[in-house]
Ligand code: 13P
């Protein structure tokens with residue numbers, strides 16, 4: 499790729515030429531967020547994908563997200579900057595194993611977090627995201643038996659806030675699992691006015707010391723709308739770009755992980771670069787393709803979520 503190429507200008511040109519829309523998750527690198535047509539959490543991105551009239555969807559996120567856009571748009575071209583951008587949470591729930599687990603509990607309804615493969619979506623009754631999980635569970639009768647997959651941390655948090663006893667699949671996110679409670683506690687001591695805000699994919703001890711818990715969009719809105727001015731942010735560090743942009747006078751401290759890194763990046767999300775965004779638009783690949791039977795089956799649970807969250 500020509501190093502003198504103005505990638506921002508080239509991407510804008512390709513957007514117009516190909517009637518393309520760029521949907522970016524809040525964990526993407528700042529340049530990608532700045533060139534995106536829509537930036538948001540998993541629910542917002544799925545809703546945008548469901549309503550777009552673009553011919554090509556450029557999904558700057560991880561594979562399950564782009565796959566979700568394809569499930570909703572079989573006739574559109576869906577491209578992803580890096581096909582290897584996976585997700586540890588999605589990987590922690592292989593469809594053949596989950597199918598057996600589900601068969602052992604035939605009287606349970608299956609709610610799956612959107613961070614799962616099309617194969618798991620096809621085995622689920624309703625999909626949820628971290629922003630609507632509580633509302634979706636609350637919409638079901640109190641005596642309804644539920645399996646919740648694949649995130650045990652989000653599942654445990656939903657159990658706590660809804661008073662349910664859902665059966666949890668033993669999956670987790672490699673990014674949200676490694677926040678250091680000890681380092682967060684030390685930061686709290688050094689910054690007594692800071693609010694700790696966390697994503698519900700974090701483990702319970704981190705959630706217990708948090709002042710606000712929510713999806714990425716909910717965390718962003720909280721930092722913008724609250725009068726507080728200092729925050730310790732326990733989620734993937736890409737979100738700090740939007741937080742700083744939307745609340746210029748406020749201070750955002752990334753919660754440190756339990757390793758030597760100062761902040762916590764998702765290696766999958768960060769596989770995408772501005773250069774790869776340009777290349778996938780220019781060459782219209784890597785493209786997300788899916789077998790039609792699987793797509794139709796997976797769409798049912800995703801549609802149910804979109805109906806409930808409309
Ligand atoms: P949300 O943006 O929906 O909160 O999801 C966070 C996440 O981990 C996505 O991979």
Ligand code: SF4
Nearest residue numbers: 585586587671673764
């Ligand atoms: Fe998956 Fe966690 Fe990365 Fe989100 S942050 S894509 S849940 S590994």
